Amino acid sequence: MVKDLLTRSEALELLKVKPSTLYAYVSRGLIKTAQHPDGRKSLYYRTDIERVRSRKRGRPPQVAAAESTMHWGAPVVASAITQITPAGPLYRSRAAVEMARAGIAFESVVQLLITGMWQDNFAPWPAVAIPDDVRQLLNHCHKTSASDIGSLLGMAMFALGMQGRGAQEIADGASVPAARLIMQTMGGCVGFLGSSYRYLERRPYEPLASFLLRVSGVDPTPESIHALNGALIVLADNELAPATFAARIAASTNADLYNCVAAAIGAHLGFSTGTSTQKVESALLQSTSAKDLAQRLGLVKEYGASLFGFNHPMYPGGDPRADLILELTRALPALKTGTRNTLAFLDDVRSQLECYPGVAVALVTLARALGMPDGSSTALWVLSRTSGWVAHVQEQRTLGFLLRPRAKFVGAAVTT
Numbered sequence: 001m002v003k004d005l006l007t008r009s010e011a012l013e014l015l016k017v018k019p020s021t022l023y024a025y026v027s028r029g030l031i032k033t034a035q036h037p038d039g040r041k042s043l044y045y046r047t048d049i050e051r052v053r054s055r056k057r058g059r060p061p062q063v064a065a066a067e068s069t070m071h072w073g074a075p076v077v078a079s080a081i082t083q084i085t086p087a088g089p090l091y092r093s094r095a096a097v098e099m100a101r102a103g104i105a106f107e108s109v110v111q112l113l114i115t116g117m118w119q120d121n122f123a124p125w126p127a128v129a130i131p132d133d134v135r136q137l138l139n140h141c142h143k144t145s146a147s148d149i150g151s152l153l154g155m156a157m158f159a160l161g162m163q164g165r166g167a168q169e170i171a172d173g174a175s176v177p178a179a180r181l182i183m184q185t186m187g188g189c190v191g192f193l194g195s196s197y198r199y200l201e202r203r204p205y206e207p208l209a210s211f212l213l214r215v216s217g218v219d220p221t222p223e224s225i226h227a228l229n230g231a232l233i234v235l236a237d238n239e240l241a242p243a244t245f246a247a248r249i250a251a252s253t254n255a256d257l258y259n260c261v262a263a264a265i266g267a268h269l270g271f272s273t274g275t276s277t278q279k280v281e282s283a284l285l286q287s288t289s290a291k292d293l294a295q296r297l298g299l300v301k302e303y304g305a306s307l308f309g310f311n312h313p314m315y316p317g318g319d320p321r322a323d324l325i326l327e328l329t330r331a332l333p334a335l336k337t338g339t340r341n342t343l344a345f346l347d348d349v350r351s352q353l354e355c356y357p358g359v360a361v362a363l364v365t366l367a368r369a370l371g372m373p374d375g376s377s378t379a380l381w382v383l384s385r386t387s388g389w390v391a392h393v394q395e396q397r398t399l400g401f402l403l404r405p406r407a408k409f410v411g412a413a414v415t416t
Contacts, residue, residue, distance in 0.1 A: 004305040005034055005043040014049055025052055034301075047305060047313055077248060077403070081113065081391050082237045088320035089238055092116055096237075097324045100230035106208055106384075109233050110183075113391040114176060124205040128181045130188070134159045138199040144192035146375030147278055152192065153382050154265040156185050161258030169256050178257050179390040183208065186383040191215040193373040208232070212380065216372040224370050227328040228380075231366055234321040235359060235381055237388025238314075243268035247389040251396040252403040264389045265382055276309040276360035277377040284308050285364060288338035293345040301353050309358030310349070318350075322362035329366045339369040 006014070011022055011031075022044075025031045031048040083090040088097040091113055099109060105122035112118050137159050144152050160182065161169075169178045184202050190212055191200035200215040202208075209229040210220040218224060237244070246267035250260040268274035284296060284307075304310035312319045329335075330343060342365050349355045363377040396403075 002046070002303075002306045004046055004303060004311075005301070006046055006049060007036075007043060008041065011044040011049050015053055047311075051313075077240060077245075077396075077399075079239070079392070079395060081395060082239045082388070084239050084314055086315070086317060086320075088234065088315075088324070091237060092118075094118070096234045097320050100233040100324055100328075103226055103229070104233065106229050106232040106236075109236055110179070110387040113236060113387050114179060114394060122207075124207060125180050125184075127202050127204040127206070128177065128184055130181070130185055130201070131160070131163065131165065133163060134185070135199070138189070141192060141199070143197040144189075144375070146193065146281060146373070146378070149189070149193060149375040149379050150265060150269040150274065150382060152189055153186050153379065154262050154269075156189060157182065157258050157262035157265065160185060161256055161262075166256030166258050169258070170254070175257055175390060175394055179386070182258070182261055182390075183383055183386055184211075186379065186386065187211050187215065190376060190379050193375045193379070208383075212376075212383075213370065213372070216370075216376055218371045223332055227332055227366060228370065230328045231325045231363060232380065232384040234324050235363070235384040237385065237391065238321075241268075241385075242270070242273060243385065244389060244392050248392050248396040249403045251393040252399075252401065254397075257390065257393060260393045261386055261389055264385070268382060268385065272306070274378060274381060276307065276358070277364055277381060278375075279307050280309075280361045280364045281374045281377070284361065285342060285368075288341050288368075290341045290344070293341055294348075296345075297349065297353065300349050300355050304349075304353075304355045309360040310355040312356075312358050315356070318356035319358055319362075322357045322359045325359065325362035325366050326357065329362075329369050332369055335369060339365065342368075 008019070008022070012019065015022065015025075022031070026033055026042075026044075030052050032045045033042040034045070036043050081092065083093075087095065090096065091099075091109060094112065096109075107125060108119045108122055111123075134156065138156065141152065160166075169175065187208060188199045188201060191198055194215060194217045196215070196217075202211045206214075207225070207229075209225045209232065213220040213224055213228060240248075243264040247260045247264035250263040255263070284299065285293075287293070300308070300310060326343065326346065329339065332339075335343075346357050346361065346365070350357070359381070360377070363381060367376045367380065368374075
């Protein structure tokens with residue numbers, strides 16, 4: 001496993017610098033440190049080491065700018081969709097956290113992201129008929145494990161694009177109804193995680209939050225709908241995340257919307273990104289007794305960022321999206337003991353280790369508090385983020401150029 005904290009010798013080896021240079025980086029605030037267990041030495045944060053490593057040394061200005069851009073640098077694509085601020089993302093100048101707290105319908109936020117138009121009143125979506133061949137395919141699927149739900153969603157996207165539907169989406173400019181079909185299909189696939197073990201249909205004009213709770217076997221109360229709806233809103237887009245960039249790359253090749261979303265899902269399910277919800281479920285929060293959670297403080301200190309998504313680099317003061325999801329979780333009535341223990345544990349992690357929860361651990365905490373099965377967090381994240389992916393696909397299509405970075409060859413030269 002990749003450690004979040006490095007010893008001095010490990011940091012020096014990665015940076016290829018002298019100790020005095022390392023200390024200079026620390027004194028300038030470029031690299032943060034943590035106390036070594038022996039109380040005398042320092043440990044260095046890997047994310048800071050990697051960031052300095054990508055930008056140091058005298059590379060030509062243009063190449064250096066390109067490399068730093070591709071590694072937690074400035075945006076590489078101009079976009080008018082989402083702006084990252086210390087208070088969380090702004091969707092077309094509207095604060096995601098505030099919309100979630102105010103109880104704005106997720107569907108209204110989807111409309112805002114994709115079309116740029118704001119609806120003051122919620123306009124519920126009619127049920128979109130899923131193609132017969134896709135329904136037949138999903139009806140032949142069996143119970144899906146928590147680790148496989150993301151791959152099932154990807155398979156469904158490829159199926160939706162078959163039978164000429166992908167080409168028709170491009171030819172007809174039918175991205176909005178296609179996006180609704182995609183998210184509705186994803187929601188129905190959550191049924192494979194519940195007790196029904198099958199694909200479930202959305203009812204006409206049923207809000208997505210209510211639909212997701214119902215297919216999970218959870219009673220859609222006003223409190224549960226408000227909490228889940230808020231989580232969907234704050235997760236809808238986060239600028240050029242790797243999966244979003246993958247969707248834009250696919251869009252730049254004139255791929256249809258279904259293939260663009262499938263490409264994004266494939267990138268999202270990488271070990272370092274979307275699968276953090278699975279690792280939270282299976283490792284960090286496998287048991288939620290107070291005793292077991294207290295024993296995992298060391299695990300968070302050592303691997304919190306790399307395994308479970310603590311301390312998001314874009315939100316050094318704490319992730320407002322995760323804080324909002326945890327706020328909504330605390331507001332739910334009649335919290336079970338496991339949820340109360342988890343919330344207390346996250347408070348201890350924040351105060352004792354200065355580790356700020358990310359959206360993965362917050363989303364798992366909320367899903368379990370609602371009574372949704374494990375694996376739901378992965379599906380919720382993908383479904384929510386699909387609205388942002390579609391918005392970025394639409395924007396990339398208007399730019400009309402191929403996203404094709406160049407590589408700087410660093411291999412051994414071939415002599416003849």
